[in-house]
Amino acid sequence: MCMNNLSALVTEMRNEHSMTIDTMSTAEILSVINQEDMKVAQQVQEVLPQVEQAVEKIYQSLKRGGRLFYVGAGTSGRLGILDAVECPPTFSTPPDLIQAVIAGGFNAFEQAVEGAEDSEELGASDLKNRGLTELDVVVGIAASGRTPYVLGALNYARKNGAATISLTSNKNATISQAAEVNIEVETGPEVITGSTRMKAATAHKLILNMLTTTTMIKIGKVYENLMVDVKVSNYKLKERAINIVSTITGVSYESAKDTLDETNQEVKPAIVMLKANITFEEAKKAIYEANGYVRKAIELATKGRD
Helix, strand or coil, X not given: CCCCCXXXXXXXXXXXXXXXXXXXXXXXXXXXXXXXXXXXXXXXXXXXXHHHHHHHHHHHHHHCCCCEEEEECCHHHHHHHHHHHHHHHHHCCCCCCEEEXXXXXXXXXXXXXXXXXXXXXXXXXXXXXXXXXXXXXXXXXXXCCCCHHHHHHHHHHHHCCCEEEEEECCCCCCHHHHCCEEEECCCCCCCCCCCCCCHHHHHHHHHHHHHHHHHHXXXXXXXXXXXXXXXXXXXXXXXXXXHHHHHHHCCCHHHHHHHHHHCCCCHHHHHHHHHHCCCHHHHHXXXXXXXXXXXXXXXXXXXXXC
């Protein structure tokens, strides 16, 4: 069902602007690629209403204790991995909260696993092995919109009551029929025909950034525009944490550093301690009562003082 009429897909059509790219100079080739890339953000803008629906699905799932799964093959699977692995250091999320499932397993990140993407059954079994439940949400990623592995995963997810989202670069895609929310960002023919690691992948990376970043903001991982749940795991991130605390509270570098030492490098309680002039234990209590939202925690801690 998914493997018919490949040439009819927009992502497989020839780009009229690059028909003679093999005769161009280096500067001309770069200009063509750049001109095509500039179209990507405009196409993403066209699907923002669908991206919003997807964010709401993910947000509601995580609020209920669910998890987010990205499922893809090849480049699509690798994009899911890239987004998933950045969430724990950026937002201190548990490693299993946002997971990437790639056809052929994680070995496929570096080297293609032949035939892995052609099995619907494998897509379903890989999600089954992750213990998918009705609380979870699955984002199926496929530039073509018809990868059997992704289709199998989405069908399995729907069968088991999980929320489903499709992300593709072709209209009326096969995987869209298996998902509740369809994000079809039509980036058009690639500079090199069928090379969807280019514009299609760029669009998908932008959208995956939106999905996780917006969700993390909505669940209280950001205060103003600062990553207040950053996981301090190296020197650079420790310096960032100190600067965040100093910037928000107005205290000196040394004072921010000392407060972070007191909170075991947790940025949120350090901010609430300094902004509300309370102890570490009181700050932790306020953050808990505010469901993790720093702004609300500060309000609760300072209520009645004015």
